[in-house]
Amino acid sequence: MEPIEMKKENAHCNAILLHYGELALKGDNRHLFEARLMRNITTALHEKSACAVRRLPGRIWIDFAESPIPEMAVTCITRVFGVANVAPALRVDPDLEKIRQAVALLVEGDSFASFAIRTRRGEKTFPMNSVEVNCDIGRFVGEMTQARVDLDRPEREIAIEILDRHAFVSTRRFAGPGGLPVGCAGKVACLISGGIDSPVAAWRMMKRGCSVIYLHFFSAPFTSRASVEKVVDLVEQLSIGIKGVNLIVIPFGEIQKEIVTKTPEEVRILLYRRLMVRIAEVIAREEGCEALVTGEVLSQVASQTLSNLAAIESVATMPVLRPLLGMDKQEIVDEAKRIGTFQTACEPHDDCCSFLVPTHPATKMSIEKLDRMESMLDVARLVQKGITEKEVHALRH
Numbered sequence: 001m002e003p004i005e006m007k008k009e010n011a012h013c014n015a016i017l018l019h020y021g022e023l024a025l026k027g028d029n030r031h032l033f034e035a036r037l038m039r040n041i042t043t044a045l046h047e048k049s050a051c052a053v054r055r056l057p058g059r060i061w062i063d064f065a066e067s068p069i070p071e072m073a074v075t076c077i078t079r080v081f082g083v084a085n086v087a088p089a090l091r092v093d094p095d096l097e098k099i100r101q102a103v104a105l106l107v108e109g110d111s112f113a114s115f116a117i118r119t120r121r122g123e124k125t126f127p128m129n130s131v132e133v134n135c136d137i138g139r140f141v142g143e144m145t146q147a148r149v150d151l152d153r154p155e156r157e158i159a160i161e162i163l164d165r166h167a168f169v170s171t172r173r174f175a176g177p178g179g180l181p182v183g184c185a186g187k188v189a190c191l192i193s194g195g196i197d198s199p200v201a202a203w204r205m206m207k208r209g210c211s212v213i214y215l216h217f218f219s220a221p222f223t224s225r226a227s228v229e230k231v232v233d234l235v236e237q238l239s240i241g242i243k244g245v246n247l248i249v250i251p252f253g254e255i256q257k258e259i260v261t262k263t264p265e266e267v268r269i270l271l272y273r274r275l276m277v278r279i280a281e282v283i284a285r286e287e288g289c290e291a292l293v294t295g296e297v298l299s300q301v302a303s304q305t306l307s308n309l310a311a312i313e314s315v316a317t318m319p320v321l322r323p324l325l326g327m328d329k330q331e332i333v334d335e336a337k338r339i340g341t342f343q344t345a346c347e348p349h350d351d352c353c354s355f356l357v358p359t360h361p362a363t364k365m366s367i368e369k370l371d372r373m374e375s376m377l378d379v380a381r382l383v384q385k386g387i388t389e390k391e392v393h394a395l396r397h
């Protein structure tokens with residue numbers, strides 16, 4: 001996790017004020033979403049800082065009392081799903097003189113040619129309205145710095161939020177991921193391969209509020225466990241600041257071997273996938289998941305044509321979600337770089353699906369034909385084998 005560099009003025013900050021985006025629209029359920037967000041923030045900050053996470057009207061306030069904000073706190077919070085933006089702030093009592101002093105502390109030593117004051121007054125008992133505060137503090141900052149006011153494109157924005165018997169002054173804000181807090185939209189099981197796509201698919205589901213567990217099939221005993229180590233790294237990267245994540249690995253080599261010996265070459269990959277779906281579903285149900293998630297992208301490879309996706313999915317009884325279905329490879333690569341999984345995903349690994357990969361996989365398979373091919377296998381026994389041999393893999397944090 002790349003730390004956000006804290007500027008000198010933030011040494012004076014004793015609070016973080018955060019805004020949430022879509023959460024604000026959630027009507028009657030809003031307090032449940034807020035409570036979940038506050039819990040997730042507490043988890044993300046765990047052991048890094050002594051603070052209290054408090055609710056204000058439309059905002060969350062992380063209160064460090066009299067202490068400065070610890071080094072990594074802002075960085076940690078910018079990764080929490082549901083957070084729209086994060087502002088290190090100096091909290092003072094809602095009194096004009098105290099607000100002036102707070103502004104002076106934050107602005108001192110900072111250099112900018114233009115600025116704007118943006119006041120939001122949630123506390124209507126404050127004696128001045130927001131325009132009056134903007135004018136007063138604007139004059140004060142102008143005299144102090146000689147900078148000019150520019151309301152359209154200011155070099156520095158100074159935000160003053162007067163809320164519930166507190167005033168918060170901030171000069172910088174950082175974007176969070178947006179979306180909804182993890183855990184407020186149910187639980188899903190992501191099939192993670194060690195490639196570029198599936199970690200991005202998991203990230204997108206977390207961003208929409210899902211808790212994610214991860215299932216990885218590997219070709220033991222025919223390949224090394226290197227692919228598992230790579231998946232562990234990816235899952236850890238995706239789960240920074242999130243508790244209770246599970247990675248379950250399923251030895252798949254013997255099952256693949258049986259498919260290879262009993263069925264024609266062109267359908268192998270599709271049968272591997274069907275078996276993965278069948279095994280994954282049983283585990284997902286045991287774990288309380290309501291859907292499977294894959295990194296499949298329409299027409300990316302032969303196994304992902306529309307008819308092949310249908311032929312794989314026909315054995316599923318829970319929804320198979322494909323959040324990347326309509327994306328281009330370059331868009332997925334850009335997103336993987338942004339979320340920090342790209343580099344690990346590019347390391348070479350033994351892909352379990354390249355295990356005895358056919359030279360000419362079928363691109364247009366019907367459900368009925370694949371059913372016929374699959375009936376050459378003892379499906380129930382193979383599914384049972386996968387479930388019996390699964391291992392829960394410990395994560396390092």
Ligand code: ATP
Binds near residue numbers: 190199
């Ligand atoms: P990725 O799609 O993750 O970049 P990939 O392109 O090598 O990897 P595909 O062959 O495109 O993988 O597989 C499509 C999807 O099937 C993956 O996104 C993943 O959800 C699932 N999948 C493939 N192989 C595995 C595996 N070994 N374990 C778990 N899921 C897998």
Ligand code: MG
Binds near residue numbers: 195295296297300
């Ligand atoms: Mg792929």
